[in-house]
Amino acid sequence: MNQTATAIKVDNGVNVEALLGAREALTATPEAARFKWRATCSWVNGTHSKSTVQSFFGLGAEQTHKTEFRYDADHPEIFASEDKGATPVEYVLVGLASCLTAGIAAVAQNRGIQLHSVKATLEAGMDIQGILGIDADVRNGFDGIKVTFDIDADASKDDIAALVAQSQKRSAVFDIVTNPTNVAVEIR
Amino acid sequence: MIHEALRREPLAGTVDVVVIGAGHAGLAMSRCLSQRSIDHVILERGEVANSWRHERWDSLRLLTPNWQSRLPDYGYTGPDRDGYMTMPEVVAFIEQYAKVIDAPVRTGTTVTSVAPTDRGYRVVTDKGQWRCRVVVAASGANSIPSVPTLGAAVPKSVQTLTAKDYRHPGQLDDRGVLIVGASATGLQLADEISRSGRLVTLAVGEHIRMPRVYRGMDIQWWLDALGILDERYDKVDDIARARALPSPQLVGTSQRETLDLNALRQRGVEMVGRLVGVDAGKVQFSGSLRSHCAMADLKLRRLLDRGDIWAKRCRKSTLPPPQRYAATHVEDSPRLQLDLARNRIGSVIWATGFRPDYTWLHVPVFDRMGRLRHDGGIVDAPGLYVLGLNFLRRRKSSFIHGAEDDVRDLSFHLATYLRRQRASRPWPQRAEEFAEDESATAPARYHQSQCVM
Numbered sequence: 001m002n003q004t005a006t007a008i009k010v011d012n013g014v015n016v017e018a019l020l021g022a023r024e025a026l027t028a029t030p031e032a033a034r035f036k037w038r039a040t041c042s043w044v045n046g047t048h049s050k051s052t053v054q055s056f057f058g059l060g061a062e063q064t065h066k067t068e069f070r071y072d073a074d075h076p077e078i079f080a081s082e083d084k085g086a087t088p089v090e091y092v093l094v095g096l097a098s099c100l101t102a103g104i105a106a107v108a109q110n111r112g113i114q115l116h117s118v119k120a121t122l123e124a125g126m127d128i129q130g131i132l133g134i135d136a137d138v139r140n141g142f143d144g145i146k147v148t149f150d151i152d153a154d155a156s157k158d159d160i161a162a163l164v165a166q167s168q169k170r171s172a173v174f175d176i177v178t179n180p181t182n183v184a185v186e187i188r
Numbered sequence: 189m190i191h192e193a194l195r196r197e198p199l200a201g202t203v204d205v206v207v208i209g210a211g212h213a214g215l216a217m218s219r220c221l222s223q224r225s226i227d228h229v230i231l232e233r234g235e236v237a238n239s240w241r242h243e244r245w246d247s248l249r250l251l252t253p254n255w256q257s258r259l260p261d262y263g264y265t266g267p268d269r270d271g272y273m274t275m276p277e278v279v280a281f282i283e284q285y286a287k288v289i290d291a292p293v294r295t296g297t298t299v300t301s302v303a304p305t306d307r308g309y310r311v312v313t314d315k316g317q318w319r320c321r322v323v324v325a326a327s328g329a330n331s332i333p334s335v336p337t338l339g340a341a342v343p344k345s346v347q348t349l350t351a352k353d354y355r356h357p358g359q360l361d362d363r364g365v366l367i368v369g370a371s372a373t374g375l376q377l378a379d380e381i382s383r384s385g386r387l388v389t390l391a392v393g394e395h396i397r398m399p400r401v402y403r404g405m406d407i408q409w410w411l412d413a414l415g416i417l418d419e420r421y422d423k424v425d426d427i428a429r430a431r432a433l434p435s436p437q438l439v440g441t442s443q444r445e446t447l448d449l450n451a452l453r454q455r456g457v458e459m460v461g462r463l464v465g466v467d468a469g470k471v472q473f474s475g476s477l478r479s480h481c482a483m484a485d486l487k488l489r490r491l492l493d494r495g496d497i498w499a500k501r502c503r504k505s506t507l508p509p510p511q512r513y514a515a516t517h518v519e520d521s522p523r524l525q526l527d528l529a530r531n532r533i534g535s536v537i538w539a540t541g542f543r544p545d546y547t548w549l550h551v552p553v554f555d556r557m558g559r560l561r562h563d564g565g566i567v568d569a570p571g572l573y574v575l576g577l578n579f580l581r582r583r584k585s586s587f588i589h590g591a592e593d594d595v596r597d598l599s600f601h602l603a604t605y606l607r608r609q610r611a612s613r614p615w616p617q618r619a620e621e622f623a624e625d626e627s628a629t630a631p632a633r634y635h636q637s638q639c640v641m
Contacts, residue, residue: 030556143521144520144521158486158489158490158493161482161486162486162490165479165482165483165486168476168479168483169479169483174476174479175476177475178461178474178475178476178479179464179465179474179475179476180464180465180472
């Protein structure tokens with residue numbers, strides 16, 4: 001396989017050289033690899049809240065996004081809410097989908113595969129008897145998540161399957177969703 | 189000062205090379221050293237092939253067929269070329285090799301310390317100490333079971349074993365068994381224990397799926413033919429990852445059976461995801477089982493595709509036609525949590541791999557992860573070599589047949605090093621000079637005793 005020749009043509013808009021360079025640099029300086037991600041959330045009214053994301057810590061210093069990103073969260077009208085934003089559980093799906101999709105683009109670039117379109121469709125089941133406290137044996141969260149990808153790329157079916165598999169393997173949100181995480185909630 | 193230390197541990201000898209461990213790798217190196225007329229001794233804590241005798245479960249057979257079992261100037265000559273050796277057969281095979289090559293083995297000699305000196309190394313054992321120019325560590329890759337730290341949280345009411353402690357199902361009570369890890373070890377134990385009538389749950393993370401026989405040929409034949417076993421450590425993309433891969437899901441049986449997750453499932457073994465938490469008697473599993481199984485199926489398909497393309501190109505027309513295997517069946521909602529008491533789990537077995545034991549190696553050659561720094565077995569300290577680790581120089585390095593190419597390469601390097609050392613730093617003539625020599629670079633405690641004088 002002539003990897004250098006294909007690498008020149010393929011452009012998924014991912015700077016793989018920079019990512020591989022970062023991997024090498026961070027192997028030498030593991031302290032710089034310790035990141036902290038942050039969000040703030042303010043209650044507005046009812047179930048409506050506004051969240052913001054701007055600063056984070058990484059590479060040994062405070063960092064900031066180019067702009068502050070804002071997100072409205074609420075619940076739909078059938079929950080007697082005003083539906084001013086996506087529900088928090090939908091944000092979880094957004095996080096998972098965008099993480100896997102970004103991973104596919106990066107892996108495809110690294111493997112010299114040109115992508116034309118990538119679309120993820122997600123569905124998560126939930127029995128709301130859990131959050132309503134009707135049945136203690138029903139958990140609050142999802143009982144499962146199904147992710148379906150439609151991918152058009154210059155690659156075989158197996159090569160595309162390998163992209164999707166590798167993106168799961170390296171995905172932060174896939175790990176967060178599939179494995180337990182300690183959560184400390186405190187009051188200031 | 190140093191004389192005192194020497195008195196404490198009588199000098200057993202001076203030799204150019206000390207090989208630590210009389211397993212297949214140490215003996216293979218010994219053969220190459222003898223052929224080069226290099227003066228050496230093999231120090232063995234127990235007997236020849238000690239780990240194969242004492243640290244394996246009873247039913248284990250080699251994962252490689254007999255025709256593949258070979259060492260420098262030695263190989264399997266029996267009638268069952270496609271069979272797989274039992275542990276007593278492996279021991280006999282290696283023992284015979286030690287005799288045939290007349291290996292200078294000192295059995296019952298445990299190395300307690302290797303430390304640098306001005307001209308080489310001081311090797312302290314429970315039977316005196318050796319001084320030498322070169323040390324070859326062939327003490328095995330599978331000395332210490334790697335148990336995840338969360339293993340400590342498993343309640344005491346449950347028996348915990350590692351693959352090193354396990355011998356047969358009779359060691360377990362009749363309650364259920366949770367086996368953690370889906371390499372060859374985890375699958376073989378799950379198979380044997382479920383056949384003994386116990387309920388088995390198998391925690392499955394990243395794994396490598398392989399059929400025992402493909403198109404009539406042993407999978408090892410394919411790996412060999414495709415050049416996969418000969419892939420070099422300096423030619424793969426990510427050697428750290430390649431070295432950490434689990435062993436492929438294989439078993440050696442007289443029926444040449446394939447042992448995979450589907451076969452275990454049919455026998456009633458319950459598959460769950462990677463073990464990720466233990467809390468108040470409850471064990472938690474990752475929701476990534478489907479992802480790991482899909483990855484293993486995909487990699488198997490790619491391996492078989494590669495084999496088929498090769499067979500076609502080489503016109504292997506006598507081989508039976510290609511075939512593909514059913515995808516690994518994963519339940520719709522695999523269990524994410526197991527209450528050990530409520531589900532009557534009596535034992536947890538860690539089949540989570542091994543690491544080498546270098547607690548005796550007092551040379552600063554370890555990286556921040558505690559791994560030995562080496563370049564294909566040439567350790568990052570002059571005159572120090574290591575053998576038999578996963579993917580040391582080639583993908584086959586940790587197999588019995590993998591030793592041959594490695595020891596040929598490394599004994600060449602070793603001989604060149606030794607020639608230069610002999611010329612530039614001959615051994616001193618008198619014992620006192622040895623003492624002065626060693627005190628110059630000996631570990632701190634020797635310097636301290638020197639100050640007292």
